[in-house]
Amino acid sequence: MKSALMKFLWWFEHRLELRKTIWPVMRHPIPRDLRTQVGWLYVFGSTAMTLFVLQIITGIGLGMVYVPSAGEAYESLEHINYEVELGWMLRAIHNWSANGMVVLVVVHMTQVFLMGAYKYPRELTWIIGVLLLLLTVGMAFTGQVLRWDADSYWGLGVGVAMIGRIPWIGPQLVELLMGGPTMGADTLSRFFALHVFIIPGILFVALGIHLYLVVRKGISEPPVPSEPVDPATYVEKYEEKLKTGDPFFPDVFLRDAVFIGLTLLVVVGLSAILGPKGPSAPPDPTLMQVEPLPDWYFLPLFAVLALSPPSLETAIILIAPVIIVAALFLVPIFSGKGQRSPRRRPVAVLAVILFLLCYCVLWQLGVQEPWSPHMSAWSGEPVPESMIKGRSPKQLQGAAILQEKTCRNCHALDGRGGQRGPDLTDVATRLTRDQLVRQVIQGGGNMPAYGKEMNRDEVDALVSFLETLKPDGYAAAESSVVTDRSD
Amino acid sequence: MTQRHAIAIDTDNSPPRTARRLRWYVLLPLCCVGCLDSLPGKPTEADRYRRPDTIMDFATLYKQHCSGCHGADGTLGPAPPLNDSMFLTIISDAEIKQVLDHGRAGTPMPAMNQKQGGPLTDQQIEALIAGIREKWGAKSSATSESLPKYAVSVHANGQPVGDPIAGKQTFADSCASCHGEEGRGDHALNDRGFLGTISNQALRRIIITGRPDLGMPNYQEAGEESGAGKPLSSEDIDDLVALLSSWRSAETDESK
Secondary structure (H helix, E strand, O other), X not given: OHHHHHHHHHHHHHHHOHHHXXXXXXXXXXXXXXXXXXXXXXXXXXXXXXXXXXXXXXXXXXXXXXXXXXXXXXXXXXXXXXXXXXXXXXXXXXHHHHHHHHHHHHHHHHXXXXXXXXXXXXXXXXXXXXXXXXXXXXXXXXXXXXXXXXXXXXXHHHHHHHHHOOOOOHHHHHHHHXXXXXXXXXXXXXXXXXXXXXXXXXXXXHHHHXXXXXXXXXXXXXXXXXXXXXXXXXXXXXXXXXXXXXXXXXXXXXXXXXXXXXXXXXXXXXXXXXXXXXXOOXXXXXXXXXXXXXXXXXXXXXXXXXXXXXXXXXXXXXXXHHHHHHHHHHHHHHOOOEOOOHHHOHHHHHHHHHHHHHHXXXXXXXXXXXXXXXXXXXXXXXXXXXXXXXXXXXHHHHHHHHHHOOHHHOOOEOOEOOOOOOOOOOHHHOOOHHHHHHHHHHOEOOEOOOOOOOOXXXXXXXXXXHOOOOOOOOOOOOOOOOOOOOO | OHHHHHHHHHHOOOOOHHHHHHHHXXXXXXXXXXXXXXXXXXXXXXXXOOOHHHOOOHHHHHHHHOHHHHOOOOOOOOOOOOOXXXXXXHOOHXXXXXXXXXXXXXXXXXXXXXXXXXXXXXXXXXXXXXHHHHHHOOOOOOOHHHOOOOOOOEOOOOOEOOOHHHHHHHHHHHOHHHHOHHHOOOOOOOOXXXXXXXXXXHHHHHHHHOEHHHOEOOHHHHHHHOOOOOOOOHHHHHHHHHHHHHHHHHHHHHHO
16 A cells, blocks of 8 residues: 555656755755754744745635625625634634734844845845835735725725825826726726735745745855855855755754744634724715724824824825835845844844834824824713712813813823823813913914803813812912912 | 454444544534634624614613713713613603703703714614613602602793792702802802803702712702701792802803
């Protein structure tokens, strides 16, 4: 029986000759320095690739049910979520492995950058890698568009508005992308084609070249400060190292396999516990109650766009991406040799820290969106009970007026409510009664004037309530100018 | 091989091994599918997006549209509590609907019906009224007949029925201990900021029900704790509203 099976396999091997082609590739030597714990830093690329494969598998599954038409896409998503057996799981895995892929691509890139692995002779591997990053981001954005809900609809609006600002060809590009000057029947079909055929197609080719280069040029050895890269001698030294190297399969591959397994467990676990994302509200521009947010990876961009002054918008939209992408592409050209160890490359380390800091801060701002009023806070966020107990009838009326005049949509109490204006929890320690009255009536500092919205009694009651808003034991604000004219 | 198999079948009463195995192969995936269906990530009908004007669930409607002023649980908000069985006994559904549809003139209570520029449909308002009744309505057999009537009575000129002079005495007996002489104490009532932002109807309601969540006694307790030693009568309440209304007009006159 066994020999029959072997015979059967040999029949194929005799024709395919995999032992002469794939097997040597699987066995290509890896420097033995990776045997230490540092080897675990080399697993992210292969894991990102595995998630890409998972994306393709789940994507094909979704493609069998999803209807890429503006009128039916939303319903088909609900159909997958609620009616198709395990359809929700398919959507969840597609979503979570997409998130994982974005994270792992960035982590992989950071590791390569910090360890100087992009230097000679692996510059082209990096450049193709940057292209893969851009394609991954493209997949993330087009995937968000295919989740044809309110977030997707308004996110697409922002995206095409940015493209529309490109000089000369902007409007034509928008028309090409959306199948018309505005979002219409063809828009979703175009993005479906992008997400399912065009970008994955390019991604496949780029990934093929990337892998070819990885195998041809070999896995970089962990950097040692005393061994800077010198193109004249590097290859010779590296090949010397390979003589004592370990074969990729199965020795080194085992580590990749363990991390890939863990990652798949996390992806499936997240899918099982947290489920799929959305669809949220339908993409209906007449729904006033939606507060759309882009997917998390675009939140920092969302924050930058929301916070940039109009005079800088075009520069930020058109010039900054060109600079950032160009810088990424040109990194190996300008620092393709010399020191690889992060211990001797403070600028590189600081650049990564600066990027992460900016990303996290902007991300946090994107989550809070303090620039946007919370339109339902006035009727949906109760006044904290501690601000109600012991208050006089007039102060209570003031608190009701604070809610009814929708002050809460921009001002939080105890952190709950809009973030657009200052939190009012201890406003009485900052503003005197006169200042409060003036602020309410005249507005100022980005706040509209409410003088015409409220009568004298309402202002009186409201300010009486605001005057009570200070922590126990704190003095009320005092005027810096004595206005008492009696003396 | 076949012989050994046959012996195994003969000596064992349970189904043949292959059949038992087969059963597992069928059951296990079915179990898995069953488990997968009970995973926490599986979206349920509750996760399905609903257009705001199709939400009929009382808890959601109340939280989104009422809790801001009336408190998370219908008490301890700046506006009078809805979680108040006495209030819900004296007020009729039609009166609640009137307030929800059109708001309360002279108070911060806004119109909630879409026809008046609010966010809610007629059906949602009905759902809110039913929910308020079901959740917070009177559980006892108390009827509105045994309680002072809800609606404030007014003269043809819009002035409240009642005698402000008589109201002064009632106020001194039953209210002044907290609200101060002439309503000018810590919890002052004789103040434009208060009287100018509340209607006579709302005043009457609060006098009847008190603010149990804030420790203000209702008409019964206030009357019994006073010198009179008996609950405030409907006329006493009329007089008190007339008094507060007269303070409101006096303040307005002063400011002219």
